[in-house]
Amino acid sequence: MSLSREHDAAWRGFLRSSALLLRVLDAELRAAHGMSHRTYDALVQLSEAPERRLHMKDLADALVHSPSGLTRLVDGLEQAGYARREVDPANRRATLVVLTPAGLAALEAAWPTHVRGVERHFADQMTGEQARVLAEVFGAIRLSLGD
Structure with a gap:
């Protein structure tokens, strides 16, 4: 079994461009805020x-990046x-991660940098119709994977 030429090109393009x-x-x-994208994602x-709190397991599940090294x-x-x-008062064996005011402030400071980057490197590379198609395709993929 093999992918069609179009599906293979789409897959390889997705992998490389997302990386x-x-x-x-x-x-x-990192340059603007001394913060990794992984830290930004967690915040x-x-x-x-x-x-503004999650169990460690739920934070791991929510992260866009790999949960390894959580x-x-x-x-x-x-x-x-x-x-x-x-410590979770409802389950003393579970640990909660709680966002602090400093964490929220750091996120709010980094957010404009992140949005400008997403606009420049992602959104500006496509038309509104292309964005709609991508959202539809990625939505279908997420749904098929149980997200």
């Missing part, structure tokens, strides 16, 4: 969670003052 895009967005965040997930990531968030760990 390059994440690399560029990471470099821009976004925490900021959108109820009460403990190291949360250690870095704590060292930067962006988050803190708390």
